[in-house]
Amino acid sequence: MPVWQQVYEEINDPDFVIICVAEDTGGEAVAGPIFDAANPTYIQIVDENHIVSSSFNFVNVPSAAWIDEEGRIVRVDEGTYSKIHQIGDGEEAITFGSDVYTPALKDWVEKGAESEFVQSAATVTGNLREHSFDQSKADAAFRLANLFRAHGQAEQAEQYWDMAQTLNPDSINFIRQNLTLSEEGSAGETFMKVMGDYVSSGKDYYRPMDL
Amino acid sequence: MAETFMAYPELRHPFEVTPIHPEGSTTVLYQGKTITLSETGQGEDLLINPEDLTRINGFELKPEGACYQDMCIPIKDDLLIDDDGKQWFNLTAFADLLEQPYVADLEAGAWSFSEAPAKRQSMMVNAVAPDIELTDRQGKVIRLPDLKGKKALIVTWSSW
Numbered sequence: 001m002p003v004w005q006q007v008y009e010e011i012n013d014p015d016f017v018i019i020c021v022a023e024d025t026g027g028e029a030v031a032g033p034i035f036d037a038a039n040p041t042y043i044q045i046v047d048e049n050h051i052v053s054s055s056f057n058f059v060n061v062p063s064a065a066w067i068d069e070e071g072r073i074v075r076v077d078e079g080t081y082s083k084i085h086q087i088g089d090g091e092e093a094i095t096f097g098s099d100v101y102t103p104a105l106k107d108w109v110e111k112g113a114e115s116e117f118v119q120s121a122a123t124v125t126g127n128l129r130e131h132s133f134d135q136s137k138a139d140a141a142f143r144l145a146n147l148f149r150a151h152g153q154a155e156q157a158e159q160y161w162d163m164a165q166t167l168n169p170d171s172i173n174f175i176r177q178n179l180t181l182s183e184e185g186s187a188g189e190t191f192m193k194v195m196g197d198y199v200s201s202g203k204d205y206y207r208p209m210d211l
Numbered sequence: 212m213a214e215t216f217m218a219y220p221e222l223r224h225p226f227e228v229t230p231i232h233p234e235g236s237t238t239v240l241y242q243g244k245t246i247t248l249s250e251t252g253q254g255e256d257l258l259i260n261p262e263d264l265t266r267i268n269g270f271e272l273k274p275e276g277a278c279y280q281d282m283c284i285p286i287k288d289d290l291l292i293d294d295d296g297k298q299w300f301n302l303t304a305f306a307d308l309l310e311q312p313y314v315a316d317l318e319a320g321a322w323s324f325s326e327a328p329a330k331r332q333s334m335m336v337n338a339v340a341p342d343i344e345l346t347d348r349q350g351k352v353i354r355l356p357d358l359k360g361k362k363a364l365i366v367t368w369s370s371w
Contacts, residue, residue, distance in 0.1 A: 185218030
């Protein structure tokens with residue numbers, strides 16, 4: 001999140017806003033300290049029910065949309081890292097992310113519709129993944145689970161989380177959210193198997209970014 | 212990568228047990244909102260006071276039907292029910308008509324509705340930003356349509 005704050009300060013345009021949305025059922029307890037560490041001045045949302053991901057049909061985080069002054073989506077992407085990140089050092093180091101997104105964003109804020117990175121409405125709608133009835137129903141089950149969780153009713157919460165994953169088994173959001181609230185964590189054996197299955201079946205994980 | 216990367220098992224069920232509807236009310240979840248209905252009809256369908264419709268999903272009952280922005284869905288007889296002089300609107304039958312998914316836990320009196328495909332058409336066809344309402348960490352309500360006049364980047368992340 002510090003990097004989005006840096007980007008926001010570099011752009012420094014009163015007619016540009018960043019809405020930074022944490023898809024975290026763990027809520028303020030997990031997302032709050034990370035936000036606070038960035039000293040953010042952009043809009044910060046803790047989205048316990050993953051409303052934003054389901055509204056835009058994003059399969060995973062980070063994902064993003066550009067919305068113009070008229071309220072139209074002019075670009076949508078998945079895997080929208082603000083820079084290349086590195087975890088660890090030397091041979092153990094793992095890098096992820098990309099350095100192409102932020103320059104494109106800055107170009108759009110400066111040039112608006114003239115930016116070469118603006119997508120047509122047809123491209124945007126083509127890039128938004130349409131959800132099936134069951135995938136959409138999974139959102140309802142997930143939110144019902146979160147209601148039970150908030151009321152300390154673990155058995156029902158688990159029941160409806162399971163229903164959500166069964167109805168939408170491809171949602172990395174649901175899978176990783178579930179694993180995060182477990183002993184195994186979000187990048188353990190189960191997640192590696194899910195990733196392996198994704199790759200071997202030829203499914204998109206993040207849609208390739210056209211930048 | 213360590214197997215315990217981003218593991219918060221202690222946050223899986225951290226809350227005390229509390230009833231969802233202490234006063235026998237009904238809870239409706241819709242697009243991040245939690246709506247409490249003090250009065251609903253009997254049966255397995257969700258029968259609501261017609262005047263509650265708008266605060267649930269934004270539709271308004273008009274002579275031409277249930278309307279949202281410039282879209283009006285004609286209301287068939289089975290959606291408005293007279294029960295001994297009391298009128299109910301059958302919200303689940305309306306959802307079925309719209310092919311809008313929902314999940315109900317009748318024991319808890321809780322109903323969770325996904326977005327209706329008809330309300331997503333302007334996004335899926337014309338790339339109009341979805342009409343969603345989010346509450347920021349300071350408690351301020353942000354509606355995407357209210358941001359008109361500014362460029363906005365909406366970006367997701369997570370602690371995981």
